[in-house]
Amino acid sequence: MNTNANKTVLILGANSDVAKQCILQYQEKDFSIIASSRNLDSLENFVEENDIDSSKITLKYFDAADFSSHQRFYDELPTKPNIVIYSAGFLVENQKALHDFAGVKQMMEVNYMGAVSILNIIVMDESTKNLERIIGLSSLSGVRGRKSNFIYGSTKSAFTQYLAGLRQELSSRNIIVNVLVSGYINTKINAGLELNKNLLMEPDYVAKHIVNVGNSFSIVPNFKWKFIYYILKFLPESLVAKLP
């Protein structure tokens, strides 16, 4: 018996290149999907291009930074989700961000505040027992403060810490929380940035790690990035300060 057929995945920020690959992979596993984004036209094209069964996907408008809309967004969902993925993200390059507080504020709102706003609403809903798992897409840039990316990194660090605490809070209800701690992915958020091609991962590869995640908290796709992750985590501050 296929146990996924009655389950629903809610993707918040579903126009992300990684999220779109998650949609395809969850679809293969027979989940129903609620794909939510500010850009429904792009999602409609994606559904059409990939011949996704329209009875298995619902598209819903969601703006992570419009906090006051979040309760109504959740109340109006056609089904309360079993799995929730928060993939909305916004990046302003560090040197620019140092002079652009509007951009910084948007990073804080999309990468952290919006996530806390909607996820708190979802987990506090006592009217459903559907919720099994929450997966947040965070970043290796949130592991240590480094001069090349500490502003975006600090929003991701806050998000990771929120998810760690949320995992503890929800464990007695058997709800699992995972965090994707990802290195560079070949997606539009990095457009125009010069990144080491040897370290660049494709969105479908990262999506596979998300869709097949287990019980441990952190997901760090790719052995090279795992190695970098552990070095970064334990490196003394005096050496971190020498990194870009």
Ligand SMILES: NC(=O)c1ccc[n+]([C@@H]2O[C@H](COP(=O)([O-])OP(=O)(O)OC[C@H]3O[C@@H](n4cnc5c(N)ncnc54)[C@H](OP(=O)(O)O)[C@@H]3O)[C@@H](O)[C@H]2O)c1
């Ligand atoms: N690519 C990387 O190297 C990398 C590494 C570590 C972590 N991540 C994280 O992974 C997640 C997915 O990113 P990605 O790599 O797939 O890049 P992406 O394709 O640029 O996806 C980011 C998505 O966030 C959405 N978004 C931005 N502001 C939003 C808002 N106010 N409300 C709703 N959605 C909003 C964007 O929507 P629109 O398309 O409508 O603008 C975009 O689809 C992000 O959280 C990112 O920070 C990425």
